[in-house]
Each structure stands twice: as C-alpha cells, then as structure tokens.
Amino acid sequence: MSDRERSDLLDTLRHHRHLLRHTAFGLRDDQARTRSTVSELTVGGLIQHVTRMESRWAGFLGRGTEAFGTDPEAAHAAHRASFVMREDQTLEEILAAHAAQAARTDDLVRSVDLDADHALPVTPWWPEGTRWTCRRAIHHVVAETAQHAGHADIIREALDGQKSMG
Structure with missing residues (x-):
C-alpha cells in the first residue's frame, strides 16, 4: 500500500463529499428538508445518511462486523431514519456532523x-463468509457518497434550478 494510493483515496473522497455538500450551499433548513421529486429523499436527509453510512464503514475498518450491530431490525430502522432531516435539526448541524465524520474517516484512511x-x-446481499478488505470498504464509501451526491443534485435542481455540475 503506497502513500499515493492513500492520497488518491482521500482525494476521491474529498471530491465526492464536496459535490454532496455543494448541493446544500445556500439552502435554508426548510429547503434542505423539502421533497422536490417523487422520491422521499431530501438534500439534508441525504447528507445525514451519508454521514451515518460513512461512520458505520469507518467503524468496520477498525472493528469489523461489530460496527454494524447485532440487531438487524434496529439497524434497518436506523438506516431508514438516517434519510430524514427532522424538524428539530438544522442544515448547519448536519453539515458539521458530516465534516467531523469525514475528518475521522480521513484519519483512518491515512493509517489503516x-x-x-x-x-x-x-444479510440477503452478503452471504455467510463474505469478507472485505479495508480498501474495498473505503471504495464502497466513495461509491455511496458519489451516488448520493447525484441524488442530492437532482433534488436541488428540482428545488430551485441550481446544479452542482453542468
């Protein structure tokens, strides 16, 4: 594992995080929790979900399966809830939590x-005996962040015409 590989992983993560966070630039809290398409997704909810997803995978890097918990029903409920920006939350808080998690993940990428x-x-999608390297888990975080940045971009464009790219 080279310093260059770690640098590439970190640069790619930063790029996709930037695209995700850019979709929230200038939004009020009510806009960040607005459904603007037929989907239930919102810009604020997506950023919150990406933060939770990244936290769980960062935990996997250090603790393995233990990071996912032992109660599948509770995990699924928390997963669904992570997509919802509640009325008592602010976009500023969600962005701060995302930035803090990103810093923790970056530290792990530098050292793991x-x-x-x-x-x-x-799970139904990971049969018994499935193993992932830390490298693959980091690539998964990149892929999820990029995917949800695209979702957020569509939601933002439907809100007010603003686009991250293009």
Missing part, C-alpha cells in the same frame, strides 16, 4: 492497513 479484511454481517 488497507489489506486487512473483516467478515461482513450475514
């Missing part, structure tokens, strides 16, 4: 053994 691997929890 990228070749270390851990078992994944048994």
